Amino acid sequence: MTEPLEKTPVLIVDDDPSMRAALRQWIRLAGFGTLEVATADQAMAKLSPEFSGCVVSDVMLEGEDGVALLHRIAALDGDLPVVLITGHGDVPMAVEAMRAGAYDFVEKPFDPDHIAEVVRRACERRALVLENRSLKVRLADAAGLEGRLIGNSPAMQALRRQILHFAGTGASVLITGETGTGKEVIAQALHDFGACKDGPFVAINAAALPDAMVEAELFGHEAGAFTGADRQRKGRIEAADGGVLFLDEIVSMPLGLQPKLLRVLQEKKVDRIGGVKPVDVDIRLISAANVDPREAVKSGRLREDLLFRLNAIEIAVPPLRERGRDALLLFETFLNRFAVQYGLEVPETTAQDEAFLQTYAWPGNVRELRNAAERFVLSAGVGPRPLEALITGRRDEGIPASGGGLKDLMDTYERNLIESALRRHGGRITDVMRELNLPRRTLNEKMVRHGLSRDLAAADSGDS
Incomplete structure (x- = not known):
């Protein structure tokens, strides 16, 4: 009993x-x-x-x-x-x-x-x-995750906590963030630290396939289902059975296929093209979008009922420009990795380079920074160049060519910081004041001293 x-x-x-x-x-x-x-x-x-x-x-x-x-x-x-x-x-x-x-x-x-x-x-x-056993596992997972998602900023610490918390739930996850922020790395971590870590991890970019191929890639087909289908073929959903299916750029999935994906999530069955009997599947769906999914629903690119199934858990990835000194840590890490990969010396960065690392907007986020580190390592042997010149192809007149005293370096840092904020906010002074925590008069004085203007970066100069 x-x-x-x-x-x-x-x-x-x-x-x-x-x-x-x-x-x-x-x-x-x-x-x-x-x-x-x-x-x-x-x-x-x-x-x-x-x-x-x-x-x-x-x-x-x-x-x-x-x-x-x-x-x-x-x-x-x-x-x-x-x-x-x-x-x-x-x-x-x-x-x-x-x-x-x-x-x-x-x-x-x-x-x-x-x-x-x-x-x-x-x-x-x-x-x-x-x-105690659980604590040791969590500590080991946290240490492993720090090696994948590098950064000490509060935003990255919170992101790692979210991943470790949600990894074991098995619920659908929608990861949102700008291009280059590492959404697939996060999806892989959710798989590797979750209950289905021994199962497959199958990734597909919905935007990278022609519309005519998406259905066959996802759902598979029976022999003879269409011209050229000479044999039965499992789709990516079946291939992910017992593990994780990662759908990147989910908003790009054709609207006509979204109800079929919704049925897979609701009923845990997949219909091959030309099939007569659904196939049972057990998958965890992790999807990603580099645009606001709610705006995609409003514009008719994403079904609202599908969004409700996708985002049982939603993880927002912060852009690199909002991660403080993480850019310095990431750049140093990538420099060491590429130096080892190419058998070269690790090049030294100047204070000017470090100021640029922290003030540049990094529109391509971690992917762009990684590429910059690779170029920095490879180009160091033919003569060092300032990181800013390597990335932007220009050198502002107000930036000293090399070295300089503390005052020059501080001026360079301050100028870069303000210019970056102006570019990021399209010249909207109110937003720049808020980000830099400066009163308007102080900001105006610094802009005049550094030769900066609000219409430097964008035509949108109508903010008061």
């Missing part, structure tokens, strides 16, 4: 039905759930390293005795508490059991309150062991 195991479970092993009933009553009164079996084999079938409670077993069992069961449990998980019960007062057996790792040894007849207290302490110990 068992009960639902919302409560911490205690596995009772005894071949005497009356003793099992008595233990059940006492243990449940103490606030625990119970599982009950009569033999060692039946007990082992109920246990795993994830078992969250303890085992209470009689020593004298039919077939294998309780001490032999103790050894088998220790081989499965040496931290799983086992309480042994005997009515024979066998001191040598008790010594052997304790040496074999028994949590405690209780002789019959025993006080019900005593057995309840022993079980309580054993379960508390088990909870602590499992909590």
Whole structure:
């Protein structure tokens, strides 16, 4: 006889039905759930390293005795508490059991309150062991994730926490962010740190395929379904069975196919082109968009009911320009990687380069920065060039060619910072004031001193 195991479970092993009933009553009164079996084999079938409670077993069992069961449990998980019960007062057996790792040894007849207290302490110990194991896994995952999603900014720390939290849920995820922010890296991390990490990770870019090919790529086809279909072919959805399907640029999926994708998510079945019987699939869908999906719904590019299925969880990836000093850390990391890859020395960056790294808008985000680091490494051997000149192909007159005193470097940094903000906000002074936390008069004075104007970057100069 068992009960639902919302409560911490205690596995009772005894071949005497009356003793099992008595233990059940006492243990449940103490606030625990119970599982009950009569033999060692039946007990082992109920246990795993994830078992969250303890085992209470009689020593004298039919077939294998309780001490032999103790050894088998220790081989499965040496931290799983086992309480042994005997009515024979066998001191040598008790010594052997304790040496074999028994949590405690209780002789019959025993006080019900005593057995309840022993079980309580054993379960508390088990909870602590499992909590420590979980913490070690989370710490290892976090360390691994830091190597993939580099950055110490609050935005990146929050992003890594989200990924580790949502990875194990199995829910559909929609990742939004600008081009080059690393959305596929995040999708891969959700797979690798999730429950289906041993399953496949199948990625497809909906914008990279002609409309005529998207349906066949996603859903597959039967032989003879259309001209050229000389054999049956599984689609990407079937290929992802038991794992993750990553659909990049989901907004580019043809509207006519969106209801079919919605059906896959709702019914966990896929219809091949030309097929007569749906195929069962078990996938986790992760999708990505570099535009606002709600605007895509308003403009008729994305079905609203599909969006509701896609974004059970929504993760917004911050652009590089909003990540503070992360650009410096990423650039240094990429410099070292490319230097090793090409067998070259790691080039040194100047204060001017570092100022540019932090003030440039990086419209291509991490992808653009990575490319810049590769070019910086490769070009260093033929004569160093300022990073800004390497990326933009220009050098502003107000920027010293190299080195300079502290005042020159600070002026360069300040000028770049203001110019970058002006370009980013299209010359809208109010937005620049807000971003730089400067009063209007101070901002105007600095712009005059550095020869900057609000119409420097864009025709949109109508902001007050």
